[in-house]
Amino acid sequence: MHKSAFVAVVGRPSAGKSTLVNAICGQKVAIVSPVPQTTRNTVRGIKTGEGYQLVFLDTPGLHDSEKAMNRRLRDLAVHALKEADLVLYVIDTTRAPGPEEESIIEKVAPFIGKTLVAVNKIDARESDIARSRLFLADRMPGARAFDLSAEKGTGVDALVAALAEASPLGPAYYPAEFYTDQEPVFRIAETIREKVFLHTRNEVPHAVYVEYTAHHTLDDGTLVYEGDLVVERDTQKGILIGQGGSMIRLIREEAERDLEEIFGYPVRLSIKVRVQADWKKDEKTLKRLIQ
Ligand SMILES: Nc1nc2c(ncn2[C@@H]2O[C@H](COP(=O)(O)OP(=O)(O)OP(=O)(O)O)[C@@H](O)[C@H]2O)c(=O)[nH]1
Ligand SMILES: [Mg+2]
Structure with a gap:
């Protein structure tokens, strides 16, 4: 009984989406920097385990702006959100939710049935887990959430196990040794x-x-x-x-x-x-x- 899923990784710019995909795949799949809007493409990272394969679609941070480039970046993320089997919504606990997060959770909430939440950066000094958890409980009650540090790797295994568990039955799309399909x-x-x-x-x-x-x-x-x-x-x-x-x-x-x-x-x-x-x-x- 093999399971597989395409997992759209979404969240605000700099939430740590790419860092998390790299941590899960065990390799540098996507580039990372402190500057928001580092990711500009849907970058695929692959994690193959015992009886499952997860194909992560690391997306550009969701950002409300009508500039041509931002619009295109947003379209990529929204498209992945709709098309994927599962959604991994990454929240940055070092930042107060605010209007940007409100706008994102509005886009994610309709997909709650296929969404898992990564409550990220719990290692950081400025991290406020309770604030992020409250926001989530209020705007997306019942969402399955995992406290973790993408940077340190803490809590990542539990999330991967839950993603594998939540995946539908399906084949491995890539050979086991692949961690990305980028040219x-x-x-x-x-x-x-x-x-x-x-x-x-x-x-x-x-x-x-x-x-x-x-x-x-x-x-x-x-x-x-x-x-x-x-x-x-x-x-x-x-x-x-x-x-x-x-x-x-x-x-x-x-x-x-x-x-x-x-x-x-x-x-x-x-x-x-x-x-x-x-x-x-x-x-x-x-x-x-x-x-
Ligand atoms: N302390 C801490 N920093 C983190 C963690 N995860 C990511 N970061 C940092 O947050 C910054 C942004 O990380 P990225 O992975 O590039 O974030 P992103 O969500 O992919 O950003 P965009 O591609 O711009 O949307 C980088 O400086 C990371 O080192 C974490 O768990 N803890
Ligand atoms: Mg990124």
């Missing part, structure tokens, strides 16, 4: 973007996307990836290059280190910074990037 070029672009999110501030992380141009493999097995770091304005280009190229070098070196660990062979990045004015307002670009 290597996508993972490379994401890793580069993560370093931008970790090392730049204000509007810069949100102004960036990575565009793959080409790759080839050297005789010694090194993968050479060529791509562009695209920004919206000249000033952002300056910031990303940094004094004497110091910022782009830092981004490149950190990404190369992570990628060698992910793939098990060396990766060399050749990245150019280029400006595409107002790409975030260009529906064609958004359609290509955010899916």
